[in-house]
Amino acid sequence: MSAFITFEGPEGAGKTSVITKVSQKLAEDFDVISTREPGGVPTGEEIRRVVLDGDNMDIRTEAMLFAASRREHLVEKVIPALKDGKIVLCDRYIDSSLAYQGYARGIGIKEVQTLNEFAINGLYPDLTIYLDVSAEVGRQRILKNNRDQNRLDQENKAFHEKVIEGYHKVIEGNPERFVKVNANQNLENVVEEAYQSIIKYLKNL
Numbered sequence: 001m002s003a004f005i006t007f008e009g010p011e012g013a014g015k016t017s018v019i020t021k022v023s024q025k026l027a028e029d030f031d032v033i034s035t036r037e038p039g040g041v042p043t044g045e046e047i048r049r050v051v052l053d054g055d056n057m058d059i060r061t062e063a064m065l066f067a068a069s070r071r072e073h074l075v076e077k078v079i080p081a082l083k084d085g086k087i088v089l090c091d092r093y094i095d096s097s098l099a100y101q102g103y104a105r106g107i108g109i110k111e112v113q114t115l116n117e118f119a120i121n122g123l124y125p126d127l128t129i130y131l132d133v134s135a136e137v138g139r140q141r142i143l144k145n146n147r148d149q150n151r152l153d154q155e156n157k158a159f160h161e162k163v164i165e166g167y168h169k170v171i172e173g174n175p176e177r178f179v180k181v182n183a184n185q186n187l188e189n190v191v192e193e194a195y196q197s198i199i200k201y202l203k204n205l
Contacts, residue, residue, distance in 0.1 A: 001030065001205060002082045004123070005198060006093040009131035010163050012138025013183045014190060015091050018131060021191040023089055026198065033081050036091035038069035041076040063101040063112055067119040070094065074123060087202075093125060095170050103166025104159055127201045129194050130171060131183035135160035 007015045016036075023034040038048040047069040051062055070093070081088050094116045102112035135157055171178045179197040183190050 001087070001202065002085045003087045003126045003202060003205070004078065004082060004090070005087065005201075006090045006095070006125040006128045007131065007194075008092060008095045008099075008128055008167065009183060010133060010135060010138050010160055010167070012141040013131035013133045014141070014187065015131055017187055018129075018183075018191055018194055019089050019091050021187070022195050022198065025191070025195050026087060026089075030087050030202075031085060032087040032089060033077075034089040034091070035073070035077055037073055037093055037096070038066055040073040040078075040090075043072040043076070044069040047072075059101060059105045059107060062105070063097060063107060063115060066097050066101065067116050070097075070116065071119040074120060079123070090125075093128075094120060095128060095167065098170050099163050099166035103169060104162040109166070109169065125177060127198065128174075128178050129197060130167060130178050130180050131190065131194075132180050133183040135164060137184060 007019055009015055019034050023032055026032045037044070038051060039045045047065050051057070051065045051069075078088055078090065094113070097112050097116055098109050101107050102109035138160065139157065171180070179194075181190055181193045181197065185193075
């Protein structure tokens with residue numbers, strides 16, 4: 001059984017923590033790997049360093065770098081894992097580009113989708129878990145956890161609110177693929193809700 005399951009959400013939604021714990025629970029019964037974007041493979045990690053830790057850059061360059069990293073990640077890691085019958089959990093995918101670069105940066109959701117469709121060649125997620133949290137709560141978590149802040153973390157509140165608006169528009173256009181999870185809850189509840197959503201999907205395959 002293979003499945004490509006992505007996790008999305010604004011900064012501070014807790015994706016990394018949730019994926020780690022959900023992966024551990026799924027691994028009791030399934031062959032599962034977890035990975036991330038941008039990154040996941042050496043070339044992708046190099047692009048991640050440039051796009052997240054570097055200086056400000058042209059917004060279209062940013063969008064193209066994310067798409068390039070995505071392509072390498074798919075070819076080197078995701079597609080082989082799916083062919084091997086694994087469940088792939090991925091921290092961010094195309095929907096991040098649509099919300100961040102397409103909507104919040106103002107390039108246009110359709111324009112960024114066209115760019116990324118060339119990169120993904122039709123490989124959309126089977127299921128996407130959206131961790132729903134406000135920009136304010138996300139920001140408080142980042143500061144509380146004393147996490148290293150990348151270039152996107154450091155954007156102002158208005159930008160992060162636009163990211164959330166962008167996600168909502170993407171979800172409205174793809175309701176059959178998304179499951180919203182209230183990420184304002186404590187971590188254990190978020191993990192359990194996400195896990196049960198995945199189990200429900202897998203049982204219907």
